[in-house]
Amino acid sequence: MGQPLKIGIVGTGAISGQYLSTFDRLEAVELTAVADLDTDRAKAVAEAHGVRALGVDELIADPDVDLVLNLTIPAAHAEVALKAIANGKHVYGEKPLANTPAEALPVLEAARAAGVRVGCAPDTVLGTGIQTARKAVDDGLIGTPVAATATMLTPGHERWHPNPDFYYAPGGGPLLDMGPYYVTALVTLLGPVASVVGAAARTRDTRVIGSGPRAGERVPVTIDTHVTGVLRHESGALSTLVMSFDAVATRASNIEVHGHSGSLIVPDPNGFDGEVRVHPLGGEWAVLEPSAGYRDAGRGYGLADLAATPAGEPFRASGDLAYHVLETMTALLDAAARGTEVTVESTCDRPAPVPLQDAPQAA
Template structure:
């Protein structure tokens, strides 16, 4: 196998714990260094990981033991950290979205191409058994020719539970750029790339009130639209309808449904790696649950980074760029049809892979 792949983590907020839970047990990687604006937090995390060091960001991206930088900063900092790592010849894997704007995302991808390094981008939840099993059935013809899909995510907003939700309501945030990557990346896996979109957006409030933690009761400004609805035209002709909202309480809609000429399939929550896939076909007696047929079993956040290391990456920068263009096009559409210039090949289906197998790749 050789030496484990050295990873440096920048940003040790709420989501970092899920990555640590995946990466620490893996034989494929070694967490060589960590960095955070809160130096004491970085030191505390490093103390939990044998051999890890708490460094500054500049030290981490230049460190010879770090081959890939895992960028878990807020969206506004994604470009800065990614470009710093790329300038030092490091591969980069980042949280979604790839960047806070298309211009920033293109700069990342151009720099990586010029530097001969790789870029990966969350979400990697789509590589779990939920989305991958659904895709296996769609690819196998279970629903016939795909005609349409729906993707729905509705919430009253993250300020109810997140102690520092400010960035969700700043450029790079909002329900579409925050939650949309899970759903739109799933739709690209299921139905292929998107060639055009049309959408409408709204904003119900100018401030939000933090509901938990030391800042409970503090009001924060809302600088992005908080309800988005739109239609995606996939390159093969299927139409997907998307609703993403921070403005409503709940919904009974399935997270994703795909409809074809011979049947329909319900895809579980793409914010999770697994879940029940349900299928109905022409002549059947109704919906039936189908067993896992593809995907990384018992996966957690970070499996996309492991996939990148051993390549070719399914949670790639090219996918992140395409999904970001879909989202930014929806946000500026104002009801008009907007062409999507980028495209991406559908990643290969993930074979059904046990946790033991992917952790020891």
């Protein structure tokens, strides 16, 4: 009790830097080791942060690691998580939980059998942006929620990413890449999803890399790059989702929530803070001051929230939530392919709200 959770990172690519910078100000967690298939990169990160560089299997078995932070590519998420669980470790991973629900479910089942926890990004919903919007919904500022919109339009990641191949292969695409931020926010605001309908399209068979040593090279596109659909929440609210790598820009809000007596503009769910605006019936748009969430949060706060939650109690960035979000997204792709409404078989508890506070402390 009161001791930080000892963390070992598997995967020291670009996203690890955001976690590492956050860990410096989180007392609930302590980094003890890192590992990567690129051993030189792991050594450089280890030296910069004063920890050990280990082999992947060595780190997973290390007695000085309580939890494995899984920052590998999505195709390896389930494999690494299962190895960690088999060694008695808790697991927290980058989104998505796995490439498919069929890969993700054994992770949750193994964790329950082993008595360890599984958490998963995104934890952006724990910041003051989404949490202030959630409090406005819970406090009845817009009345009963009836609808929401969530929009993410970009011309494609190949313009800036030097190795964008995986964005355009199965397991990639705008929905599975960026959708976890938006769908997790919608579940946080409105509760779990019961069913979905959708449509999807692909405008190009190749993409041209725009930066790095492979600039000018074409990569094949084997998945749909514009996905739209409607999520029917268990509460009865309907969320319209548009995720695209085919458009240029939009002036629409990232997320809006509409109720009988008001509307909310919700900030970008890929960030932790941002401005929340409310328009009451008969009134005008007004900015809400931050009233809930972790202040000045960054990637890793979900992990610290896990560490701050006593054993046996639900934590917010849970594997069950991530599984429901993953199944919702894959059901939407299935609905688009079949041209029919698809039931989302799983459900989850709406995560507990975060009172306005600073970083979580060790349990």
